[in-house]
Amino acid sequence: MIDSNIPYLLGAGSGVDTKSLVEQLVSVEKSVRQGQIDTKRENYETRLSDYGLFKSALSTLQSSLAALKNPETFTAKSVSFPDSEVVIPTAIEAGAASGTYSIEVTNIASAQSLSSGVFAAVTDEVGKGVLTFDFGAWDTGVPPSVFTQNTNKSSVQITIDDSNNSLEGLRDAINGANMGVQASIVNDGSGFRLLMKAESGLNNQLSISVAEDETTPTNNDANGLSRFTFNETALQLTQQQQGRDANLLMNGLAVTRTTNEISDLIEGFTFTIAKDAPGQVVNINILDDKATSEEAIRGFVDVYNEFLTATKNLTGFNEESGDYGSLARDALAKSMLTKIKNTITQPVAGNNGVLNALTNIGIRTELDGSMAIDETVFKKAYADNFPAIKGLFAPVTQSSADKIKVTGFGNDTIAGDYDVVITQAPEKGYFTGATIGSFPVDTTGKDYGLVLEVNGKASGTINLPAGQSYANGTDLAAALQQAINSDPALSANKVKVSFDTDHLVITSDAYGATSLVSLTSVGADVAELGLSAGTGTNGKNVAGTVNGEEAFGLADVLLPAFGSNAYGLKLRILPGATSGTVSFSRGIGDTLDMLVADFLGSQGPVRTREDGINKELSELDDAQDALDRRMEAYQARLQAQFTAMEAIVDQLNNTRDYLEGAFENMPFTAQRR
Incomplete structure (x- = not known):
């Protein structure tokens, strides 16, 4: 583009600097509107920046509320205790029971340990067959002779065949059974021995019987797989340590535990007992941690x-x-x-x-x-x-009734007192058996296998331990309950088996309309237990009202109506509940945290204001673009007008120069001096 200011630079035309003049005229024309845009932009950008500072201040305030709104901040505990090798504290929880406790350890718990005879190599064959592990208590004789089975623990069988017929194969099979028995191979200098360790406690000791896979099995002698028997008939293994419970005195009260890790003696406080110390008292003080x-x-x-x-x-x-x-x-x-x-x-x-x-x-x-x-x-x-x-x-949260528990609340829950009325208590599904003819019930040679469906989940085949005799209904119920609850398929659907006068009752642990126990398949002799294939009785969902409004019940949980002031409260209703009043207060910490969270939320007022300011800035960008385009057009129009003017002035100058020359060349016309 040819510079429109060339005539001025060459001294031609009007002699006016039109380019500078146009720029000044455009600047004057633009200045008022540009000033308005600049002022608004500065204001909006300052507000946007200050909202960023405001938001940062809110975030810092919210961070300080994390501990303040946490109930455990106000239930924290501290513990003081002497330097002791007997009682060693390991954990204390918020809400632990405050007080002073004296603990005396009569004896610590120990785990039964059994060792085998010597093997030349870990790959030596041990013999084929089936080992049955029972759990219970041995007498204190050396060696022991009387075993009392723990009916709360099911028997476990391990098969040794060509795939694992070695000392190390037996070790791996025991460990792989996940029954709480630890097996290891130890070289004691004379050869390799299998060392088995049960869980600690008197009733967790082992009785091991063998059924050899041989033409003429002996099952109890010192040959083949029988070398690993340890029962009332034969003790081929050597007991290195007997299992026993821990015995303690807490504030003078005698208590026993199966383990040395004690977590259920003092609420919220866990400790380890390390050695026997009869007569030595350790005092522990649990205090409120107000700091x-x-x-x-x-x-x-x-x-x-x-x-x-x-x-x-x-x-x-x-x-x-x-x-x-x-x-x-x-x-x-x-x-x-x-x-x-x-x-x-x-x-x-x-x-x-x-x-x-x-x-x-x-x-x-x-x-x-x-x-x-x-x-x-x-x-x-x-x-x-x-x-x-x-x-x-x-x-x-509080409840006036011990059978109405408040287990949760929501962001929409409004603080206040709420009357709860239970019109239908929660119930569990159950299956009722028929009358059992007589006791004892002996499982030897009997087919007492059964398949259940609990809450819609099918079990595998459940069997009572073989070779056992149950003298009464209570013992039979305990053994059947242990057998059912040991089934992996029912790991999330446990049952309780009870004996009611003359018959068994199998009850689901779950509440609600979907809680149900059914027997889908039974063995040939199960009728002797008063059981037969059939469908049990469904449980019931809880029903009731909260402040007079019908609430939603599912299993044993009652939820207030949507949109009500109590909405968000979660109530757990126990059997026997009739009515009560629950209270809820949110506290300054939680209320303020929710308020600030709302301010800073994606739909909150801070984001809304920032979006509004950014929209205004975007509109200013559009206004700036429009102004720039208008000024460019205005400048082009002025430039064109001044260019046309220069052309006219240049023509006039040419005419002047021509006339001056003509006059000078006319006869009798004097020359200018």
């Missing part, structure tokens, strides 16, 4: 004050800049701050206790909106009402 919650509360107060300082510069007068923040007139930002302040200053909804507001524990709001702690009131609250502090900050 954890105090640190969380003080940390929250500090973070909240920092939050106020950060947001004040954005929504109020910024003393550093000497001007108001960009969000000073932003109603949405101020509304969020107001909601946060109201949450902190108002009493906790649903909390009717003595501590239901921050002022009750000495946390007061100053004139500038910040929080300060009155140490005297704060320490007194911790000393006198520490359990109640939890309800001030963390969610709390």
